[in-house]
Amino acid sequence: MGRAPCCDKASVKKGPWSPVEDAKLKAYIEEHGTGGNWIALPQKIGLKRCGKSCRLRWLNYLRPNIKHGDFTEEEEHIICSLYISIGSRWSIIAAQLPGRTDNDIKNYWNTKLKKKLLGKRAPSRRARANQADPYLAATDGNMCGTSGGVNTGSSATAATPQALSASALERIQLHMRLQGLYGAFGCATDNAAAAAAAAAAPQWPKLETLLQTNKPLQGSLPTDAVATTVSVQQPQRLVDRSGLAASAGEAAGETEHQLNSSSAAGATYMAPPGSFERPKLGFHSPSSEAETASADMAPCPMVGVYGGGGGFGPHHDELYDFLYSKYGSLGGGVAQGGHTHIPPLPELQYPDGADEKFSTWAASCDYGAAAGGHQLQGEPHQ
């Protein structure tokens, strides 16, 4: 059974708002409020607009104290941190940036920040219309399904065993880039350089650091967002943005190459010794939050805290499903789900001297590494 449309699409005006329409809407709402009914509002004031359109226009452009224009570095930093933590929950991110709207942040992320941090250019829409998704192509269709249509609609779209959303992949890349993981683990051929790169990479602090510099965060995040924010390490050196940007820029090409080439070539996320069971993702309770806050590096909540319902949202589960489906049958691990076609992978090998750093990362990462950690091996594996 379909839903009735929210308005008569034949009789509503679409497209850009005129100053007259803006003035009407603004004047009415400032005097009467929305009346709790956006659908009825346009009729009341004689606008040939859909109620949803009115709401969007008010929330994004007409309501007081809306900030437009350039984002500050601090804002960029918060967006980046929260994106890594909670994914594309723009409304939650927007709640941390007074005056910014979710739409604004979403656009800013998609058009500027993502490119700045991940160092990749989004394919043009023409290109997107004419060619397969670059990641799909680069990964033999196994790494992620992204471009238009694949992941349309609800954010709760379940990941297929072999598909990873663009958002999830971006978060892995971001996290890895910020952690300097590629320097530490991406290529085992130069351990000294890798260790140096890892040492130079920005570390991730516990929640208080962010709270101290971003007061609105406190008490305003939904439960799961708080949990996730606690669980994921915010960039520690809030002062080190230039370094962050620089390392992001420097690493961009190389990282992209490594990720793509390793993925494309049968890539070796290397399973840790022992089984790879899929732990249940769960909330980080307030009590465990207090517990983790006392640690120098806030540990991953998936370590030992799997209880309860909820979770870290579709992106986390999606990531885990992907990893699980790909490597669940390895190393004597559980073979649920019938993913028996997964080819055997080489034995686990940590690069010399990297195991300590890797386990640190694995313990503090919530991308599915908590069950023992996974490693992106730079050397292609066929």
Added chain:
DNA sequence: AAAGCGCACAACCGCACGATA
């Protein structure tokens, strides 16, 4: 000069969810 292209931003679309009758 003009066509092609990329980018940024505004707006739309469809779905999920909660409230309510």
Added chain:
DNA sequence: TTATCGTGCGGTTGTGCGCTT
């Protein structure tokens, strides 16, 4: 309990502008 409605959200598309070729 179920159908309907309104709202909020995230993903996608449309469009105008500026730069490049």
